[in-house]
Amino acid sequence: MAHFRDPGPIEFDAVIQRSTVAGSASFVQFPHSVPETFGASGRIPVRAAFDGIGYRGSLVTYSDGHLLLVRSDVQTEIGKTTGDTVRVSLTLDTSERVVELAxxxxxxxxxxxxxxxxxxxxxxxxxxxxxxxxxxxxxxxxxxxxxxxxxxxxxxxxxxxxx
Structure with missing residues (x-):
């Protein structure tokens, strides 16, 4: 795993967005500089919560910043969709990621x-x-x-x- 600086818990409010490209996913824009916050760029593994509903994902490079996907099952659970504001909490995920196989x-x-x-x-x-x-x-x-x-x-x- 790459070495990242752990900034501790980060919280922010963000609007759920979606590209107009067919098949695109919903996301929130990360409002801070990833290189300054985590000491690295590219994909950053995080544990996030949207209005308290947990999600394990990654901040991913997009245009001149980073975004975090908001899965449709999470949107359903929190009762929000594109255009709605959501409270985002995230921390650096330092645990090993292992896919459990059948x-x-x-x-x-x-x-x-x-x-x-x-x-x-x-x-x-x-x-x-x-x-x-x-x-x-x-x-x-x-x-x-x-x-x-x-x-x-x-x-x-x-x-x-x-x-």
Whole structure:
């Protein structure tokens, strides 16, 4: 993990925004300079709360600042949407990020000798694969996705988005 300066708890009010680009996610703009606040730039792992509802995510670079995504399930839980003001609390997340895998996925990675290659992927990419596999409606589809993941890992192509 990169080294960040821990500024302690940060709180601010922000308006939930959304780009006009189709398929875009909702977000809040971080109102401070990330390099000055955290001693680094780029992606900053944080534990956040929107009106008290917890979320584990990252501040990500956007244009000339940073933003924090506001997942739709969090918006539903707090009863707010684009244009509404939300109270944001966040702290630097220094804990290791580990994607929990279903038993069959873990067993397949181990049997295929691909567990180390999978764990070498970024947390976000591991999570994408785990969610992609878990979203299969039929067992045959799930097995095919597990096999495709193993194949991509073996070929060194697992950094591509699953699907």
């Amino acid at each position: 038993d069959d996925v873990s067993a397949a990675l181990t049997a295929g000798g691909a567990e180390d290659a999978f764990r070498a992927l970024s947390y976000s990419r591991q999570r994408e694969y785990a969610l992609w596999i878990a979203s299969a409606k039929r067992q045959a589809t799930r097995e095919a996705r597990i096999n495709r993941t193993l194949q991509r890992l073996a070929e060194g192509r697992a950094n591509q988005k699953p699907g």
